[in-house]
Structures are given as structure tokens and as C-alpha cells.
Amino acid sequence: MRKQAFVVLILVILGNVGAWAWWNRPVAERSWAGAIAGVGYTPFHPNKSPSKGDKAVAEDIEKDMIALEGAVKAVRTYSATDGSELVAPIAKKYGLPVLAGAWIAGKPDIDEPEMAALIKLARANSNVRRVLVGNEALLRANVTVPQMIDYIKRVKKKVNVPVSTAEPWHVWLKHPELVDAVDFIAVHLLPYWEGVPVDQSVDYAMVRYNELKTKYPNKHILIGEIGWPADGPWRRGAEASQVNQAKFIRNFLNIAAQNKLDYFIMEAFDQPWKREIEGTAGTSWGLWDAYRTPKFPMIGGVQEIRNWPYKCATAVALGFLPLVFFLWRRGDHLKIGGQLFYGGLIQAVASVLVFTVSAAAAAGLAITTEIAWGVLILFQFMLFAVMLIDGMELTDVVWQKKFKRKFIPCSAAPLPNAPKVSIHVPCYNEPPHMVMQTLDALARLDYPNFEVLLLDNNTKDPAVWRPVEEYCKQLGPKFRFFHLDNWPGFKAGALNFGLAQTAPDAEHIAVIDSDYQVHPDWLKATIPHFSRPEVGFVQSPQDYREWNQDLFQRMINWEYAGFFHIGMIQRNEQNAIIQHGTMTIIRKTALEGVGRWGEWCITEDADLGLRLFEHGYEAVYMPESYGKGLVPDSFSAYKTQRFRWAYGAVQILKHHWRQLMPGAKELTAGQKYHFITGWLPWFADAAHMVFGIAGALWSVGLLAFPKYFEFPPNAFMIPTLSVFAFKVGASLWLYEARVKCGFWDKVGAAVAGMALTHTVGRAMWLGMFTSGRPFVRTPKCEDQPALMQAFLMAREELVLLVSLWSAAAAIVVVFGHENRDAFMWSGLLLVQSLPYLAAFITSLINVFPNLTLGKNRPEPVKDAVGSGAAD
Numbered sequence: 046m047r048k049q050a051f052v053v054l055i056l057v058i059l060g061n062v063g064a065w066a067w068w069n070r071p072v073a074e075r076s077w078a079g080a081i082a083g084v085g086y087t088p089f090h091p092n093k094s095p096s097k098g099d100k101a102v103a104e105d106i107e108k109d110m111i112a113l114e115g116a117v118k119a120v121r122t123y124s125a126t127d128g129s130e131l132v133a134p135i136a137k138k139y140g141l142p143v144l145a146g147a148w149i150a151g152k153p154d155i156d157e158p159e160m161a162a163l164i165k166l167a168r169a170n171s172n173v174r175r176v177l178v179g180n181e182a183l184l185r186a187n188v189t190v191p192q193m194i195d196y197i198k199r200v201k202k203k204v205n206v207p208v209s210t211a212e213p214w215h216v217w218l219k220h221p222e223l224v225d226a227v228d229f230i231a232v233h234l235l236p237y238w239e240g241v242p243v244d245q246s247v248d249y250a251m252v253r254y255n256e257l258k259t260k261y262p263n264k265h266i267l268i269g270e271i272g273w274p275a276d277g278p279w280r281r282g283a284e285a286s287q288v289n290q291a292k293f294i295r296n297f298l299n300i301a302a303q304n305k306l307d308y309f310i311m312e313a314f315d316q317p318w319k320r321e322i323e324g325t326a327g328t329s330w331g332l333w334d335a336y337r338t339p340k341f342p343m344i345g346g347v348q349e350i351r352n353w354p355y356k357c358a359t360a361v362a363l364g365f366l367p368l369v370f371f372l373w374r375r376g377d378h379l380k381i382g383g384q385l386f387y388g389g390l391i392q393a394v395a396s397v398l399v400f401t402v403s404a405a406a407a408a409g410l411a412i413t414t415e416i417a418w419g420v421l422i423l424f425q426f427m428l429f430a431v432m433l434i435d436g437m438e439l440t441d442v443v444w445q446k447k448f449k450r451k452f453i454p455c456s457a458a459p460l461p462n463a464p465k466v467s468i469h470v471p472c473y474n475e476p477p478h479m480v481m482q483t484l485d486a487l488a489r490l491d492y493p494n495f496e497v498l499l500l501d502n503n504t505k506d507p508a509v510w511r512p513v514e515e516y517c518k519q520l521g522p523k524f525r526f527f528h529l530d531n532w533p534g535f536k537a538g539a540l541n542f543g544l545a546q547t548a549p550d551a552e553h554i555a556v557i558d559s560d561y562q563v564h565p566d567w568l569k570a571t572i573p574h575f576s577r578p579e580v581g582f583v584q585s586p587q588d589y590r591e592w593n594q595d596l597f598q599r600m601i602n603w604e605y606a607g608f609f610h611i612g613m614i615q616r617n618e619q620n621a622i623i624q625h626g627t628m629t630i631i632r633k634t635a636l637e638g639v640g641r642w643g644e645w646c647i648t649e650d651a652d653l654g655l656r657l658f659e660h661g662y663e664a665v666y667m668p669e670s671y672g673k674g675l676v677p678d679s680f681s682a683y684k685t686q687r688f689r690w691a692y693g694a695v696q697i698l699k700h701h702w703r704q705l706m707p708g709a710k711e712l713t714a715g716q717k718y719h720f721i722t723g724w725l726p727w728f729a730d731a732a733h734m735v736f737g738i739a740g741a742l743w744s745v746g747l748l749a750f751p752k753y754f755e756f757p758p759n760a761f762m763i764p765t766l767s768v769f770a771f772k773v774g775a776s777l778w779l780y781e782a783r784v785k786c787g788f789w790d791k792v793g794a795a796v797a798g799m800a801l802t803h804t805v806g807r808a809m810w811l812g813m814f815t816s817g818r819p820f821v822r823t824p825k826c827e828d829q830p831a832l833m834q835a836f837l838m839a840r841e842e843l844v845l846l847v848s849l850w851s852a853a854a855a856i857v858v859v860f861g862h863e864n865r866d867a868f869m870w871s872g873l874l875l876v877q878s879l880p881y882l883a884a885f886i887t888s889l890i891n892v893f894p895n896l897t898l899g900k901n902r903p904e905p906v907k908d909a910v911g912s913g914a915a916d
Contacts, residue, residue, distance in 0.1 A: 071346020101128025277326025383444025581662025648693025695812025
């Protein structure tokens with residue numbers, strides 16, 4: 046590896062490490078050096094859950110008491126029958142007093158055994174200094190106040206320690222009669238659940254504490270729970286985070302020491318099982334995590350991601366080999382800016398994947414969340430793969446040093462004995478006047494040795510094809526007309542028929558669509574490239590005319606231009622262009638040698654190009670335009686055309702997968718890369734369709750079954766939104782570099798391309814599970830669609846658009862006042878809806894031909910060879 050590449054490697058890695066360090070820079074908070082008065086304790090380790098009937102075991106409790114010894118002065122339990130009754134005798138060995146609790150559910154079969162066990166526990170263990178009958182049972186409305194008072198009185202009669210119950214502050218304020226029944230007030234002060242910002246939360250808790258103290262001056266107040274979660278959804282202004290948890294706890298402990306408060310921190314250890322009843326926030330109140338590791342220090346700076354250097358090192362290692370491979374294979378061809386940009390992108394993707402997977406590894410996920418995480422991570426892998434592909438194309442376009450395979454049109458006059466070219470024009474049910482214009486342009490070719498075969502394939506109405514037949518006779522013997530009735534194989538079948546009718550002395554087969562008007566220099570500029578025997582075909586870009594005065598056609602014209610002036614030029618560098626079935630010229634012996642046109646495939650042109658590569662032939666791509674056709678007249682026709690291209694791509698991948706596998710020798714590494722990655726974004730469109738539907742259904746789950754569904758974490762949502770933003774930015778940047786159109790034309794092209802997302806997605810899914818879709822032609826010279834057709838042409842997209850918008854609105858209305866994550870999720874739904882919105886907008890534009898977008902530029906005019914180049 047050269048010195049420059051090594052420097053880039055070091056800089057990129059240092060940049061990634063620096064980004065991790067900056068993101069996780071320590072936050073200075075008030076320190077705490079003493080022991081904690083008390084902590085809530087539930088004796089369940091990650092593999093157990095009381096909701097599943099599990100019991101705590103002495104061995105686990107013993108380990109926990111060892112962890113707590115010296116750090117806390119007391120523990121509080123919540124039940125006396127689920128194994129928690131083992132806590133007091135074990136805690137006694139370590140000198141820890143216990144505030145013992147009985148779980149009250151308002152059901153005699155639960156409440157009576159709990160109270161009996163609590164009484165027994167208090168009598169048998171001298172370190173049980175106080176007891177609590179119930180935990181927020183009144184808040185949950187499991188029992189009434191009179192019932193709770195009765196329970197408290199019954200327990201008080203049988204124990205010799207103070208008795209109370211635990212409730213939030215407002216319950217105590219509302220029920221003085223409850224205060225009279227207890228020996229002390231056990232209040233829960235949890236500002237997070239009330240949506241108080243963390244910077245105001247300790248002061249808020251003290252306000253509530255003092256409110257109780259003022260109203261009940263003669264009653265001792267114990268803060269039974271106070272704390273902050275390290276993870277969970279936003280609650281209005283309250284954000285759950287590791288730094289915020291440390292900030293709240295450390296500030297409160299200092300305030301508590303100053304005011305000599307009696308308290309228990311909520312809680313000792315994270316409890317993954319609580320996710321089922323309290324969501325993500327319920328799992329993460331612990332001062333120690335579920336594996337009994339301290340989550341933050343009490344002295345010094347606090348970091349949001351614990352052990353981030355290990356995760357950073359994992360990310361660097363994950364991206365190291367791809368980075369080295371990129372610099373080794375591509376470094377020589379790129380300027381240093383491109384090496385740094387793409388190298389940084391590789392490391393950034395690796396870092397986000399490490400962050401996402403580590404977040405997904407959280408213990409105690411609900412089954413629906415585990416399934417969602419698995420699917421979401423798979424989706425994120427695909428998104429990042431597409432992002433890296435787009436980034437590679439952007440890097441090549443913007444920072445490429447020079448072209449290795451740049452082909453210049455030939456301008457010399459052809460010799461009288463120039464190789465003969467047989468030009469095949471397949472035609473099906475096309476307007477006669479349009480086909481005649483195509484024939485007129487061919488008649489003007491400045492080339493001495495060619496023939497034209499007009500192949501009319503299965504046109505039923507003689508009034509459509511007979512005028513063209515007569516016109517061919519008028520043009521002379523170079524023009525031959527063939528009408529095929531009930532001919533199989535669609536376009537490929539007609540072309541194979543034409544190949545059989547080709548003049549024996551023809552050396553090359555040229556193909557154009559029946560709407561194309563070629564430039565007189567087309568053959569003169571391209572045929573000399575066949576002087577090298579390894580050249581199998583020469584390709585010029587598709588180009589279009591008569592689009593400038595119709596906004597819909599203008600948009601799709603520039604959308605097509607992106608492929609031919611960006612993607613094809615870059616693919617040409619690796620001899621990996623996609624052959625398209627117009628403006629193409631194929632060496633006749635090569636065409637016959639690889640088995641003619643594939644009638645099994647509805648994109649016979651791309652299939653033929655790939656087969657030529659597999660047989661060792663080379664392609665020549667010149668970005669000069671030598672012919673112009675007509676863009677589709679309707680959004681429906683535009684969709685039909687793209688559906689055929691996408692469906693055919695899947696057919697080709699299924700047919701040629703062996704040749705595309707690593708180790709196969711028929712194709713070069715560059716050809717495999719471009720044919721796989723070129724179509725991978727279409728698979729991403731297929732995934733988008735699934736996730737759009739899944740997003741709407743998940744929203745229904747959030748609304749109807751909140752116990753089982755929760756918002757996907759920001760670890761998924763933020764990267765997904767970022768990938769979308771990157772794709773949009775990269776597209777505009779690529780157009781700016783290679784496609785000579787105005788800003789609003791770039792926007793229009795982006796909207797038109799996005800409008801096809803659902804169509805491509807459908808085609809990919811159908812292509813994966815079917816194989817026999819028929820070839821459907823793209824109609825030309827259609828009448829202007831009516832307004833109602835705008836809704837019909839985009840009806841599927843409209844259904845999904847309305848579904849996603851309705852889901853987004855419902856989520857905001859129901860959850861927006863409580864949870865900021867609702868806005869993030871709704872934003873993600875709106876982003877998912879953009880392709881469907883683009884489809885409806887494009888369909889509407891189609892029915893209003895007089896709309897304009899920005900200032901119209903005239904269509905490029907090609908007056909001579911070399912003008913109007915896209916490169």
C-alpha cells in the first residue's frame with residue numbers, strides 16, 4: 046500500500062475514534078462520596094421474571110448483597126412470597142436493614158398470603174425495621190382507601206415495627222385518612238414519569254416533599270422511591286439517558302445529605318422483566334445494570350455509553366478490512382478527498398452498526414420487540430449497503446482522477462467498403478406516422494453500407510401496419526418490412542426472426558426502438574470501434590425529444606438522464622455497462638455465438654449484454670447522444686416500463702446467479718460488483734414497500750396494544766432518517782456533477798424517480814416468486830390522461846400514503862403530549878410515505894400538462910459529432 050493510502054487509513058481511523066470520543070466526552074456532574082441510605086431491591090436476575098412464575102433463589106440474593114455491601118445502608122423489598130422473603134435473613138449477614146413489603150393486588154388469593162408472609166418475615170428477622178403493605182395499589186386502583194386502611198390495621202396488630210403503604214405524593218395529599226392510619230408516609234417521587242426536565246427534577250421532588258411535610262408536620266416522611274431511568278421514551282420534557290440518571294442521582298444524594306432525608310433510591314439493579322409492564326424505562330432504573338455492573342461513577346465525569354472504547358475498537362475493526370480493500374483497489378484512481386470521504390463513510394457505517402446491534406442486545410426485550418429488532422437490523426444492513434453503493438458512485442464521479450475507458454466518437458468519413466450493418470426496428474401496434482419518422486431518419490444515415498429490417502410483431506389491425514409496409518417500399522431496397530402474426534417471444538422473438546432474415550454479408554446488428562430518430566452520424570461515429578475483435582457491442586445512451594413543454598415528460602427525461610450520464614459512465618470504467626435495447630450495435634458473430642436474444646426474459650437486452658460479458662467480450666459506451674425517442678406519455682406507461690425493467694432484473698439474477706457468485710470465472714470482479722450493486726437498490730425498494738406496510742401495522746399495535754408494542758428506539762430511527770437524507774443529498778450532488786440541468790430539473794428528476802419506488806418494489810417481489818410475466822410494451826403517442834386517471838394511476842400508492850399519514854397523525858395525537866419518540870416515529874412514517882406522495886404528485890402533474898417547475902431550458906440540440914456530450 047502506498048504512503049498516501051497509509052496516511053488516509055490512519056486519518057480515517059483517528060477520525061472515527063475522535064468522533065466516538067467527542068460523542069462520549071465526560072459530562073461533569075456533582076460528585077457523591079458517601080454511602081446511599083437505601084435502595085429498592087427486586088431479586089431477579091436477567092433470566093428470571095416473577096410474571097412467569099419464577100422464584101428468586103438464595104444464591105442470586107447472596108451475590109447481590111455482596112455487591113451492595115458497603116455501598117448502601119439498607120434495602121427495600123416489594124413482595125414477601127416470590128423469593129423476596131429470603132432477602133432479609135441473607136441481608137442480615139451483611140449488616141443491611143430491610144424495609145420489607147407485601148404485594149397487594151386487590152385479590153384475596155394474592156393479598157392474604159402476602160400479608161401473612163410479611164408478618165412472619167417481620168417477626169422472624171430483627172433487621173426488618175419497617176414494613177409496607179402494598180406498593181402503589183391505590184394508584185393502580187387495585188384496592189380502595191378503606192380496604193387499604195383495613196389491611197394496614199391488620200398488619201399493625203401483629204408486628205412490632207412501623208407500618209405504612211407506598212404511594213405517589215398526590216395520593217397522600219388527597220387522603221388524610223390514609224395518613225392517619227399509617228406510622229409514617231412512604232412517598233414515591235419520580236419526576237421522570239411526570240415529564241419534568243432533569244435539570245428541574247430534584248427541585249421539583251423537594252417541592253413535593255415539602256408540600257407533604259407542610260400538610261402533615263407530625264408524620265415522618267420516608268421517600269420510598271426516587272430515581273431516574275437510564276433508558277426509555279421521552280416523557281414531555283424528561284429524557285431518559287445515562288448522563289441524566291447520574292445527574293439526578295448525584296444531585297439528589299447531596300441534597301438528601303444536606304437535609305437529612307430518609308430515602309430509598311429506585312433501584313439497585315436493572316430489571317429486564319419489567320419491560321412487559323413498564324416498557325423500556327421500567328427496565329433501567331438501577332444503579333447497577335442487570336449483570337450487576339455499576340452504570341456510572343459517583344465521582345468524576347459521566348459518559349453516556351459505558352465502555353465506549355471497546356465499542357469503538359469493534360467498529361474500527363469491523364470497518365478495517367473494507368477500508369484497506371477500498372484503498373488498495375480504488376485508491377490509485379481517486380483524489381485524496383475521495384479516499385477520505387469514502388473511507389470515513391465505511392467507518393461511520395461500521396460505528397452505527399455496532400451501536401445499533403449493541404442497543405438491540407439489551408436484556409429482557411419483549412417478544413414483539415425482539416422480532417422487530419431482528420427485522421429492523423436486517424433492514425438497516427440493506428440500507429447501509431445501498432448507502433455505501435451510492436457513496437461509491439458519488440466518490441467515483443466527484444473525485445475520480447481520470448477515465449481509463451473513455452471512447453471518442455469517430456469523425457472520419459466511412460470508407461466505401463465499410464462493414465455492413467443490419468438495423469433492426471422491432472415494432473408492435475405503434476402509430477404509423479411515428480414509425481415513418483423513424484424510417485426517414487434512418488434513410489438519412491451518413492453511412493454507405495446498411496440495411497433496415499422493420500419487424501412488425503403481432504400488430505392485429507392491418508390499418509396500423511400496412512401503411513408502414515408501403516412506406517418501406519417507397520424508401521427502396523435497403524428497407525425491408527416483415528409482419529409477424531402470432532409470433533412467440535415478444536420483442537426478443539421478433540429480433541431473433543430478424544437475425545434469421547439479416548443479409549449474409551452483414552457484420553453487425555443495430556437495434557433501435559420504433560420511436561427513435563437517429564442522427565446521420567450514428568454508424569459513422571460508432572462502427573470503427575469494432576476494429577478491435579474483443580468488442581462485442583457498442584452502446585450509445587437513450588435520449589429523448591419533445592419533452593420540454595410538458596412538465597411530466599420533462600421530469601422523467603431528466604430522471605432517465607441520471608442513469609445514462611452517471612451510472613453508465615461509471616460502469617463503463619469496469620466494462621460492466623447494461624445493454625439497453627435501443628441505440629445498441631452488436632457484433633453479429635458474437636450475438637449468434639452466445640445464443641441470440643433470450644426469449645425467456647422480458648429484458649432481453651440486459652440479459653444479452655451480460656451473456657456477452659460472460660463470453661469474454663468487451664463493451665464500448667459513448668455518452669454521446671445519436672438518437673432520440675419519445676418519453677412515456679402517462680404515469681401509467683412510465684410505471685409499466687420500470688416494472689418491466691425491475692422484473693427482468695430479477696429474472697436475470699435468478700438465471701445468472703452462478704456466474705455472479707465469488708469464485709466464478711466468467712465475469713470480472715468489477716462486472717459482478719456492478720451487476721449486483723446496480724440492482725440492489727431495487728431490492729431496497731422492495732424492502733421499503735414491506736416496511737411501509739409494517740410501519741402502519743406497528744402503529745396500530747402501538748395504539749391498540751401498548752403493553753406489547755413500543756416505539757422502535759432512536760438507535761434505529763435516526764440512522765434510517767440519516768440514510769434517506771444521504772441518498773437525497775448524494776443524488777443532487779451527482780446530478781450537479783454530471784447532468785447539465787437546472788436545480789428544479791434535479792428536484793423534478795428526484796421526485797419522478799422516487800415515484801417509482803412502489804412499482805419497483807412490487808416488481809422485485811413478483812420477480813422473486815414468479816417467472817412468467819409477459820412483456821408489456823411502453824405505449825407512445827397516448828392521449829392526455831384525464832384528472833380522474835391521476836387517482837387511478839396511483840391508487841395503490843394513495844392507499845399506502847393515506848395509511849401512513851393517518852398512522853402518523855394518530856400517533857402524535859395519542860402519544861405526542863407524553864412522548865417525544867412519538868414525533869420521531871411519526872417523522873419516520875412520513876419519510877416512508879414520501880415515495881407514495883411523489884407518485885401521486887407525479888400522476889397529478891401528468892394530467893396538467895401546462896404546469897411549470899422553475900425556468901424551462903431548451904432541449905439540447907446536437908448539430909455535429911462531439912456536441913452535447915454528457916461526460
